[in-house]
Amino acid sequence: xxxxxxxxxxxxxxxxxxxxxxxxxxxxxxxxxxxxxxxxxxxxxxxxxxxxxxxxxxxxxxxxxxxxxxxxxxxxxxxxxxxxxxxxxxxxxxxxxxxxxxxxxxxxxxxxxxxxxxxxxxxxxxxxxxxxxxxxxxxxxxxxxxxxxxxxxxxxxxxxxxxxxxxxxxxxxxxxxxxxxxxxxxxxxxxxxxxxxxxxxxxxxxxxxxxxxxxxxxxxxxxxxxxxxxxxxxxxxxxxxxxxxxxxxxxxxxxxxxxxxxxxxxxxxxxxxxxxxxxxxxxxxxxxxxxxxxxxxxxxxxxxxxxxxxxxxxxxxxxxxxxxxxxxxx
Ligand code: NDP
Numbered sequence: 001x002x003x004x005x006x007x008x009x010x011x012x013x014x015x016x017x018x019x020x021x022x023x024x025x026x027x028x029x030x031x032x033x034x035x036x037x038x039x040x041x042x043x044x045x046x047x048x049x050x051x052x053x054x055x056x057x058x059x060x061x062x063x064x065x066x067x068x069x070x071x072x073x074x075x076x077x078x079x080x081x082x083x084x085x086x087x088x089x090x091x092x093x094x095x096x097x098x099x100x101x102x103x104x105x106x107x108x109x110x111x112x113x114x115x116x117x118x119x120x121x122x123x124x125x126x127x128x129x130x131x132x133x134x135x136x137x138x139x140x141x142x143x144x145x146x147x148x149x150x151x152x153x154x155x156x157x158x159x160x161x162x163x164x165x166x167x168x169x170x171x172x173x174x175x176x177x178x179x180x181x182x183x184x185x186x187x188x189x190x191x192x193x194x195x196x197x198x199x200x201x202x203x204x205x206x207x208x209x210x211x212x213x214x215x216x217x218x219x220x221x222x223x224x225x226x227x228x229x230x231x232x233x234x235x236x237x238x239x240x241x242x243x244x245x246x247x248x249x250x251x252x253x254x255x256x257x258x259x260x261x262x263x264x265x266x267x268x269x270x271x272x273x274x275x276x277x278x279x280x281x282x283x284x285x286x287x288x289x290x291x292x293x294x295x296x297x298x299x300x301x302x303x304x305x306x307x308x309x310x311x312x313x314x315x316x317x318x319x320x321x322x323x324x325x326x327x328x329x330x
Pocket of ligand 1: 005044045047048131132134135158159160161162163164165181182183184185203224228241245246247249250251271272273274316318319320321322
């Protein structure tokens with residue numbers, strides 16, 4: 001198949017900036033790997049926007065095909081596991097970072113990155129969740145492992161309209177939690193309520209307060225934005241509560257004190273969806289395809305084609321993206 005040609009949305013360095021466009025590649029252009037996958041769907045994530053904008057912390061060299069998520073059919077398999085013809089999904093590891101990713105119609109990856117499609121799911125369904133859904137699931141799983149229960153009180157989700165945040169809102173609501181969605185987008189309030197949020201508040205709920213701790217507003221939280229809003233959220237968690245922290249949309253720096261930890265015994269739980277072992281990913285995928293299914297997220301997904309990628313990715317960097325977006329290669 002080495003001469004087979006395919007389409008990919010590729011990012012190049014142009015005049016000291018970065019531009020993406022559809023290009024034609026050959027299978028032989030792909031990196032080495034055991035498994036060749038014909039990708040039917042990918043999913044859009046904040047990290048794809050970072051890669052497409054030339055962020056060297058994500059993608060070191062260009063031209064490059066972003067896409068940290070991919071789903072499709074195995075067409076070549078050096079080890080036979082997964083077998084040719086199997087539907088698989090791949091998220092994280094180096095996919096879309098320095099290994100050509102799901103914004104191309106083919107990827108070649110190590111076999112241990114491939115996860116068999118959970119029962120009942122199509123490639124498209126798996127990409128409605130994608131890395132963002134997996135991350136939301138991991139955030140919720142960590143809260144539950146720390147003993148979070150609906151009776152303890154309200155759970156905050158920051159960056160609630162985003163890809164991770166919106167799945168976290170629906171999943172927590174489905175599990176019986178009273179969810180407070182923290183969002184900068186007033187036009188998303190109704191949608192967040194439809195996903196199950198009991199209340200939607202503006203980002204000013206996490207404006208800077210000089211005090212090292214303030215009156216507790218939440219029992220637990222999922223934070224997708226990091227930065228100063230996370231520092232403020234930590235001050236508002238009730239004694240013994242936990243915050244799952246996965247993102248940096250508001251910045252990577254966390255300027256806080258130890259006081260919420262030593263006065264209230266709260267827990268800051270780091271969440272990584274990228275490098276964790278495959279069996280840990282598989283366990284959460286199975287839950288998302290089973291008891292943790294998010295039907296409203298599935299119903300509200302937006303499908304786009306490669307020609308729409310540029311605008312959709314730029315919206316992530318401006319904090320304007322909302323909900324789950326799937327790339328359909330058809
Ligand atoms: P999105 O852009 O879809 O969502 C982020 C949301 O954060 C925005 O929609 C917006 O929501 C809010 N936001 C954006 N900018 C700011 C700001 N300056 N201050 C406060 N809030 C802001 O991204 P994703 O959901 O895909 O990813 C969220 C974060 O999680 C990213 O930082 C991403 O890199 C990280 N991530 C980490 C993973 C891991 O494995 N740890 C895996 C996946 C993602 P609103 O307008 O509603 O406030």
